[in-house]
Amino acid sequence: MTKVRVYELAKELNISSKSLIKILQEEFNVKVKNHMSVIEEEDAQLIKELFAEKKDEKNPDDEESIEEKYEDLAEEDLKKSLKKSKVKNKNNKDKKEDTSKALASNRDNVIELEESTITVKEFAEKIKKQTTEVIKQLIFMGVMAAINDEIDFSTAKKLGEKFDTVVVQKELDIDKEAVEQEEDDDEDDNLVSRPPVITVMGHVDHGKTSLLDAIRKAKVTSMEAGGITQHIGAYTVNLNGQKITFLDTPGHEAFTAMRARGAQITDIVILVVAADDGIMPQTVEAINHCKAANVPIVVAINKMDRPGANPDRVKQELTEYDLVPEDWGGDVICVPVSAHTKEGIDTLLEMVILTAEMQELKANPDRNAKGTVVEAKLDKGRGAVATLLVQNGTLHVGDSIIVGSTYGRIRAMFDDKGKKIKSAGPSIPVEILGLSEVPASGDRFHQVKDEKTAREMADKRKEKLRLQYLQSTHKVSLENLYNQIKEGKVKELNVIIKADVHGSIEALKQSLEKLSNEEVKVRVIHGAVGAVTGTDVALASASNAIIIAFNVRPDSNATILAEKESVDIKTYRVIYNAIDDIKAAMEGMLEPDYKEVVIGKAEIRQTYKISNVGTIAGCYVTDGKIIRNSSVRIIRDGIVIFESELASLKRFKDDVKEVASGYECGLSIEKFNDIKEGDVVEAYEMEEVKKQL
Template structure:
């Protein structure tokens, strides 16, 4: 990572090196020895943003001083003569007291410099027409006028770059002294269903696959394991091609990649993509040839295919380590881990745990009870509970921190993944985080970044849906397809955005105008209406207000449980091939008020029907905090002790979901049916 010297940054910011060193220590907690020391460009960018924010505040003080000047100039000719006489007397006095200040100074600092009570200084400012409290900043012009009131000359500090440049001292990097060995960060990559999560499962001796829909990893995860007394951090990235962006992010923050290739399948398109990401990030690759216990497994065939991608196996005269393994029988796992540790040892991975923390957001989501929850990977420094951090365009103070096993911890050093609470909003997956001095500094930088992001919204006269998209493209009404993406976690939002935008062609450009975590809300429908957009939900559902608004305004909402179904539908709509035979019709919604566990039956839910009607044997889905947690059908429906066919809106009922007992109070049960529709002639 490139670095910049203190004196070069000071010159760029037009401030003295000494002032910059003080700023680094006071506001950002970064200690540097002298002007020849170097800091990383990420820290430099943070300082630039902070300085720009300070200059904007200075501009506001300029306006205040301008008001003062206007008022002062209108007080008459006699005052002007008196001022000129006073200025002459001040210049004539050799023993006159002078103070030097920067471009801005707080009222308290100014009163300390001139040796006057702060109350007296504030009083004079009020007479000048400037309302400022003890901790407010005043600009140089205001300070100069204020100095005249106390017979003090106020001068601006000269920026003596030449004097600073001659203070040559032998540079000794602060980081070099404090560098310590850190655990390697390993990313597991490969094609879908080649056994990446199963391999991690064998290493961690726990079952991750059970939490994933259809056995396909949908979200990125980070886990720390201890092997032979050494810690290793693993990142598990999804294998489907739609998650290219998530895989790319994994490659950029990792030290070593374990490329999983099935011995009975060979290199597939997603495997080739993973290889490209690793090469672009210049990351060492260790190939795990998985499923060697399967009939038809051919290790040599896989090695031959690797050569086509310039990955020559070590036993064939190359440099790439290839280990045959079986996640099921655990054969070769220990050898694989030994090779990973050996590769890490060759890299001499080090970090400085004594500096302010910084790293990357692995995953982020909105939790109903805990607010914004983010999984962070600390890459340098140590993060503590209570630290203030800036994450992309959001900020916060770390209220609580948990390790990958859910245990509360107080601090996390380099290469350790943690889940934190306390952020103001849900950050973007892949955002960089930095620890700063306090929450005020973090908030100022976050607000500045936010202002840069707020800009778009396209207006169009024709409402668009996937069903009529092709016709509107043919008629020339649609040149751009605007899409709003909502999903259960940020990583899925990112993946959908990337994949949908890649569908753009010569006739129509696909633009994702908004992507966020959580249920589809009325605000999303309003945005879709204003932007002539369609809404795509992944693992989330619209709330009642959003559904009503969408029906009223004819805004198209499509929801999916598998990400590539969404991509295929949009692609088919653009080609004019989307002609659905069935349409989902929502019958009603019921809120679970109480649950009862009956040993012979399972969990029974006491519900109140809030919309439509509940129909026995209808298809049903359980929605928790806007996210679909299970899909099945209504196994039973009762009013008091009687079985009934349906229960209307406004009535209470008891129901059970087929093959699902993890019902909780506050969940929403939505029942629906599939209605056959006649094919449209395009």
């Protein structure tokens, strides 16, 4: 059935929509809301006829028409409604004033906590009570706290009720502006293509630096005569009018460090593999890092000019790590290149652009800038200097930015050739001056409205970091794995395996991945031969993984870093113990009775062979202390070769109970004489741990 809108009917009747609405409501009892309301065509026709009859019945002597009459009525109603609105607004204003007065009178009964904790003394000062009264109430609540002890928010809230005071926690909107920028509501019309950001990775001596240099010389425009190119850690090259940004941080350690800070700035990784050498340990490590970060890989098979170059062998080895070349039916692009002869460099860059086009990399240049710090340093003449990679928006000279927990106003900006520039768009690296402090690599930066806002946000971030340091984060470990699975925090258990031989890695990997169940999937993200290093701990921290060391030990740097980053390192000598522990942890049945505690390390510097006694080792205690009768293990090149007990421990000619760090000693190992200079003696004891209920 056809419908007619009110304004169309009003037009036919030659009256205003407002008058028609009034007539419909009062004369014809038709309920309409506004001029866009619809009525049935039959009803409209009836209204036309009735309206015509009413017009005919109107006395000619009347001074005003029906339309004028209803328009006057409408005006009167409008005046009445305005009068009512004014009265209502006045009442609301009075009500607000009364509310403000009431709040002002009760302000003393409300206190705000800016942090999650407060000291007893500060709480007493806020509620204007004696400290002794506050401590007394805490004792009644079952909380034993002294004047300088801290109480948490829930305790403070209950304590406030005892003194008729409402305790509320002030929301610290630390990154309000930054968060608003993160939540990018850009429309498709504002998004434009941006250059891809590339990182070059691979094994040592496979030609990473040579390839980067070849690309720079071939594609980076040389400067004027006498000019000096300032290397700033990143640069942009042009290929047929299209730009590509290279990060000059080829090491996977930098790659991991940035990912650990949540800065995923690399779009594509060029994996360099030597055609005459093939896949090497560091190449495998780079592949695992790329997979963990879920970044596309383009393989550059370098050194094709060498006599022993065999690209097919490289492709065959790549398939062992689930990287199947395109010409073999896979999806990994492999390009033969030579950094020495410049062969294949154009093709490599074209493949990078093609991969970038498949990713559809876009950004909005018409918004506040944000991005990541590539590197930073302190220059004597220029102060804090930072290399920034703009990831979205456009950065200008004079903009105020916050970078991690530091801030500043950009005084000068330079491109990758050392030339002064005024602005930089998405995926463009720039060197800036004007920061208050030197930021850390991987810190995110955001443009804010002014320097005052940036300073306030930086101060609040520093305070937040301090609180986070005091309340250390809980990384996944075997002891808390089951609880985290039940809470839904862990859906995937990432594991890094370090072992003495490659066969042990494969055996452990296969056995552990079979333990996956419906609730949690076990995934081995990296496996390598050798001692646990700082790089392994950094990867574990970034991926929230645990490290399983089989017949190998962590080095000193790895131990310190693991403690700082709360990374769980488990050492095993029997493969089944490792599998049983992971399985028990997943089932919530892991209840260790004993915990191994390393008490000291000593480096063997000289050996003496004595008849009827055996080999005596002259040692220097490097860490902790060596205790007589303690259990020891001999470590050679990071690998455990023997475990036993100390047979004797001497200082000069005297037997001693212990030797502290920084002192020399002589010792012999029970049932072991194959001691060599450079070996490390690690003393440990088993500490009993009470079972958790």
